[in-house]
Amino acid sequence: MELTDQQSIRIAELPEDYQMIGVDGNAPFVRKPTGQIMRIQQNGRLTSATIAARHRLADRRADRTARLAGVMESQRPKQTRVDTQADNPPRTRPESIDLILRLRQLEGTTQAALATLRRSLIERVLPTRDGLAHEAAIAFDLNDDQRALDLIDDVAQTVGISGIN
Numbered sequence: 001m002e003l004t005d006q007q008s009i010r011i012a013e014l015p016e017d018y019q020m021i022g023v024d025g026n027a028p029f030v031r032k033p034t035g036q037i038m039r040i041q042q043n044g045r046l047t048s049a050t051i052a053a054r055h056r057l058a059d060r061r062a063d064r065t066a067r068l069a070g071v072m073e074s075q076r077p078k079q080t081r082v083d084t085q086a087d088n089p090p091r092t093r094p095e096s097i098d099l100i101l102r103l104r105q106l107e108g109t110t111q112a113a114l115a116t117l118r119r120s121l122i123e124r125v126l127p128t129r130d131g132l133a134h135e136a137a138i139a140f141d142l143n144d145d146q147r148a149l150d151l152i153d154d155v156a157q158t159v160g161i162s163g164i165n
Contacts, residue, residue, distance in 0.1 A: 058141075108148075
């Protein structure tokens with residue numbers, strides 16, 4: 001996609017805490033620090049993204065995540081399985097939707113942790129539980145900071161870090 005001059009200028013003028021999150025049609029989308037998703041129109045104006053556009057962006061992210069998961073799966077070493085009994089049904093692999101959801105959870109957790117770390121280092125804001133919860137809510141596109149913190153806690157426990165809550 002080619003940006004108009006006005007779109008390019010608008011992107012260059014955006015504050016550092018705005019995050020480019022995708023493209024829909026001929027418009028780039030950014031996430032404000034508040035979590036609101038904005039569309040940069042061809043004339044350079046920022047407008048709120050429609051619900052439909054947000055869903056299209058989310059679908060594209062899911063497709064990209066699924067493709068990434070497919071690449072990761074194809075890079076795994078193949079295992080040869082020998083069935084000693086012909087009537088044993090083959091083992092089923094976990095549903096790909098579970099993998100996609102897990103990757104989204106890992107991505108959101110990483111985004112929240114890095115945003116909190118960045119604020120601490122660059123803006124000299126002390127990292128707090130509430131700050132992490134807020135960043136997580138933005139990353140997971142949730143209105144509930146506590147639910148977002150619970151998602152981070154799940155990831156933390158899977159990598160051997162004791163509970164945050």
